[in-house]
Amino acid sequence: MAAALLLYGYVRHDVGGSTTGHPAAGSDSVPESLREGGPVVDLQHGPLRARKPSPRTVALTFDDGPDPQWTPQVLQVLARRHVPATFFVLGAHVLQYPDLVRQEVAAGHEIGAHTFTHADLGGVPAWRQRLELSQTEVALAGTTGLATSLLRPPYASNSDSLDDKDWAVVRRSAALGYVTVFADRDGEDWARPGVDQIVNNAMPQGDDGAIVLLHDAGGDRAQTVAALDELIDRLQQRGYRFTTASAAVGLSSGNAAATPAQRWRGEAVLWAYRASVAVSVALQVLLSAVGVLMLGRVLLLVAIARRHARRRRNGWAATPSEPVSVVVPAYQECEHIQATVRALAASDHPEFEILVVDDGSTDGTADLVEELNLPGVRVIRKPNGGKPSALNTGIAHARHDLLVFVDADTVFQPDTIRRLVAPFADPGIGAVSGNAKVGNRRGLLGRWQHIEYVVGFNLDRRTYDVLGCMPTVPGAVGAFRRAAMDEVGGVSDDTLAEDTDVTLALVGAGWRVVYEERAVAWTEAPASLGQLWKQRYRWCYGTVQAMWKHRGTILRRGPAGRLGRRGLVFLGLFQVLLPLIAPVMDGYLLYGLVFLDPLRTALVWSGLFLLQVLSAVYAFRLDAERLRPLWTLPLQQIFYRQLMYLVVIQSVVTAVSGVRMGWHKLRRTNTVEVPDLPAGR
Structure with missing residues (x-):
């Protein structure tokens, strides 16, 4: 190019x-x-x-x-x-x-x-x-x-x-x-x-x-x-x-x-120039199309998020008092497993049990949980088999019909479980996505991920909720109805994004999946670029796997068809295709700044950036977050976004080449901080 x-x-x-x-x-x-x-x-x-x-x-x-x-x-x-x-x-x-x-x-x-x-x-x-x-x-x-x-x-x-x-x-x-x-x-x-x-x-x-x-x-x-x-x-x-x-x-x-040599060279140059014209025209058309898509996406997200916020303003009609089983899959989580379990044990839900499934840890994770000697907490030890295996083991040992899944590096607030299971008052709801927030926000990388969680993940989930095509209930904070899980056969290990896989299966089976933004959980985000790359590489690769696995929903009717033609298309456009071509667009914008009309190019880029700033401000307001971290947004666009694009490119190439990617265990630092929340949260 x-x-x-x-x-x-x-x-x-x-x-x-x-x-x-x-x-x-x-x-x-x-x-x-x-x-x-x-x-x-x-x-x-x-x-x-x-x-x-x-x-x-x-x-x-x-x-x-x-x-x-x-x-x-x-x-x-x-x-x-x-x-x-x-x-x-x-x-x-x-x-x-x-x-x-x-x-x-x-x-x-x-x-x-x-x-x-x-x-x-x-x-x-x-x-x-x-x-x-x-x-x-x-x-x-x-x-x-x-x-x-x-x-x-x-x-x-x-x-x-x-x-x-x-x-x-x-x-x-x-x-x-x-x-x-x-x-x-x-x-x-x-x-x-x-x-x-x-x-x-x-x-x-x-x-x-x-x-x-x-x-x-x-x-x-x-x-x-x-x-x-x-x-x-x-x-x-x-x-x-x-x-x-x-x-x-x-x-x-x-x-x-x-001479013949001159003619051959000349014809080659002529064809090369024609190809360059085609590339330039294609990039101009592509840039226009991407601009329209981004504008349409931002307007859609903001409009639907506003509608979602009005709908959720007064909460759900009733709060179920049904008992809850909380499943915590854990592998080599000695750094923060006690903080996670203590926070869960402090929940204000009327009745719940906590099952910590130790998946063959060798660092004393299970022993640390048992040392806490907290009521209602059980430790289940099993040989290492991966996260889906640990979750299914927890489901099998759970005593109750409402299941909450929590990552072992995540800290719940006292009201998180109660708010998370409130939507189950509607019998048609099979799963609920909570609001995962970055708990280690210090440093530039932490702030960038915080912005990404608030703006990207949560605005998207509001939209998916209203459109009835939720693709992912995050492993950090999610709740499931046992009947729904039994219908889809539990948590599958077919992909590396087991949370996306099981959510797509639930929606495809006709269950409704919603987003409860007030069910807040604080998770530890990767603290280094290497750890971030491993995590996002796994996420993206697993998402591509899950999309391919459930591609047949595009041609089906009912909720499954809605998932395929809305959710999968949305995922494909904005989480796969757009990141794949985004480096080309950025390269063309740089080319325009240097070689074309710099003012016009700068105005185009500034317009697109302004859209992102406005959507970020709105997302932060919806989540009652302070706006201070947004000062890093320009740097995020220049550096962090490029890293995410490269992750998507590598993931797609890996998936297309047929390579089976393994699970990457991230190194944790136990740096999650739960800030003081504004009144009413």
């Missing part, structure tokens, strides 16, 4: 083209015979010769083309008057408009080189001079099959104004086989002085021959086209004949057949 954009920018003059000539230099090395001679400087046929056109002979020359608007009009005038001309073309324009150059050749006109990007050859190093000429050669060979030996350097219209730098360019280009063609008469049409003035400027003196400089590109050339007819009339009335620049000074044609 980078290569395509750079080629596109270079050809389109977004990269590398100069707009003014170099400052005037001394002219001590310029031969006097060159100043007093003619406009065609020939070092190819013996000693230096400054050739003049024959008397009453005019060669009309046009610079800077081809141009899709003005070149056809110039060609029409020349064809109508049966006048040949010489076109000094820019290689970049040749690649952009190859058909126009072919029309010039087919009409019998002569083609010369005017560099590739209109670079001031006297103001660039020798390697750049050679590159400008060789690139133009390749472009001509690929589009017309011709090579040219004629060169007109930009910003040097006549030979008597040459300085030492220009003379060095003439000598270097002669060594490459070029004859340099300046002009006797400059129409100065680039200044648009009026038709009459252009004609007067271009008219030769007396019976002198002349090479006339005009332009068929580079701006508004309406005056040039109008002056061309009048100029030809006046010259014909004075008995002048028209020919090409080389023929005017007695040289053979400046065009010859290109």
